[in-house]
Amino acid sequence: MAKGRVTFRTERCKACELCVRFCPQQILSLNKTMINPLGYHPIAVVREEACNGCGICALMCPDLVITVERE
Amino acid sequence: MKVVAQRPESLTDAPFHYCPGCTHGIIHRLVAECLDELNLREQAIGICPVGCAVLAYDYFNCDMLEAAHGRAPAIATGIKRLLPDRLVFTYQGDGDLASIGMGEIVHASGRGENITVIFVNNAIYGMTGGQMAPTTLLGQVTTTSPYGRTAEQAGYPLKMAELLAQNQGAAYICRTAVNNPANVMRTKKAIKKAFQTQMQAKGFSMVEILSTCPTNWGLSPLEALEWLEKNMIPYYPLGEFKVS
Amino acid sequence: MTKVLMKGNEALAEGALLAGCRAFFGYPITPSSEIAEYMARKMPKMGRTFLQAESELAAINMVYGAAATGNRVMTASSGPGISLKQEGISFLAEAELPSLIVNISRGGPGLGGIQPAQSDYFQATRGGGHGDYHIIVLAPSGVQEMMDFAMQGFDLADHYRIPVMIMAEGTLGQMMEPIIVREPVTDLPPKPWATTGCKGRKPNIINTLHLSPEFLEERNLHLQHKYKLIQEREAKAETFMVEDADLVVAAFGLMSRIAKRAVMDARQKGIKVGLIRPVTLWPFPEKAFQEAAEHVSKFLSVEISMGQMVEDIRLAVNGRVPVEFYGRIGLIPNPEEITRQIMKIAQQEGWV
Structure with missing residues (x-):
């Protein structure tokens, strides 16, 4: 069971990857199989179980795409 | 599970118009979080610049005004003199604050005007399409310094935090950056301290925040963060220049 | 009723104070400086705001901010200074911020001279700055009217949400005449649009940027409608x-x-x-x-x-x-x- 959970407003993601770069668990990646209404491949979690809810992804996201929850 | 990071109340739900990876969005959020945490949203009055943040009145969920280019500190002065118990802040870019608005910012700080200035320095004009700013670095290529800025032709980039910290009226002057999580946290602390400085009526406060402009720098968002760290921070050192 | 001997510039300043002017922002220039000097003496003692701005540009933008708080506020200058203020006046007109601007006028062009003149007529009556706008322009002919028009100017500004200019030749600012000092105004109109902090209401926004072409036209039509109304009612x-x-x-x-x-x-x-x-x-x-x-x-x-x-x-x-x-x-x-x-x-x- 993961200690944290991240959810996304994927329709607002601009694929800048700042969250990907700074996630200490390296569990975020762009979803290349999707294109959002803005025309970007939006952000997604690749290993949900590894999220510790540290919040760094949301800290670095310029577009308030990410909500973070923690145990 | 409890929510540890979500949209602050001091932001509206409007999506930002900024380019991918532009750190204006981070700074907007930090300002809003500080308003929330200090419970100041309902007594805050913000003033937007002319520049990329011209539409910030759509984003901050408090009373807002839009200023003529560079005049935000004068407008803030007019408001603060009549409503001294409100929190009055300007949000300005480098062209707005350090070029066309140089007179207004120097005199607002000189008077010790009890306002807070959020100064976003990305070393370029963003909205008009990447022209040279007063903070553009030597050698930096812009559309109006196409061969790189030279001191002979355009002089030297201005260090606003250092310049304004000399004024006796300045109570809190700090320079931070938003290129990594630690610096983002430091920026938030500085904004909070600036707001507190104002609420304690100590005088003029400014946080200069080194920010990226991936689009006009011609870099990816991640490359822009590196460029900021390697080029801007050595010329624009981070830290507090005045605390009182 | 007893009359008091007053100088034009001072009568105007006193009229503004009687009308409830809460703040004055200005930059020294002959022949209007006595207005600022009068305000500098009087306003602090009345708990009101006088501030000498670093420039004409700053002064008019301080007026913009102060007017946005819903208070009666003003500035005064003369030709060369009024030229510098045009940016701010255009913004005030579009933001519909009531304010009083005084031009104690002198001859131009350029620095011209400090002799009285009426050569800022075009600048005053055609808006003066960029965009399709007008401001109300009152031309007093004596010291009594310097006081009275300052008071009426604030009323018109509040009523129509428009900048009002008083344009008087330098002579009128400098000369003395006996006048009746009016009673102070106590009842001022509410301004629910003011930016005062959004406690108990939705945020107010004061803005002049309209990127949507349709909305820009709508704003201009709104202003023109207002100007037509003013032309019908206020021409005197x-x-x-x-x-x-x-x-x-x-x-x-x-x-x-x-x-x-x-x-x-x-x-x-x-x-x-x-x-x-x-x-x-x-x-x-x-x-x-x-x-x-x-x-x-x-x-x-x-x-x-x-x-x-x-x-x-x-x-x-x-x-x-x-x-x-x-x-x-x-x-x-x-x-x-x-x-x-x-x-x-x-x-x-x-x-x-």
């Missing part, structure tokens, strides 16, 4: 012996009092001449001229300029009657000169 002129006149002299401000003397002199010489004095320069009192055009054979515009208001008279009468001009700048036309002009026309027309 004083007339003197116009009813039976063959010739009507037009002059505003202090110049109108000098012209009146010439009109009386010419009447003594048997010339049927009258006077129209526009009190509001914008809106221009077209009706007074149109009505006179029914029976006069000529207008003569007398100005302390090279001929500016004369264009508005020509527009008003639209070719029905010829409009002549006499003016000087640097020097003020005196009654004898104007009488000579009147007599010259009288000879041409075969009245003498």
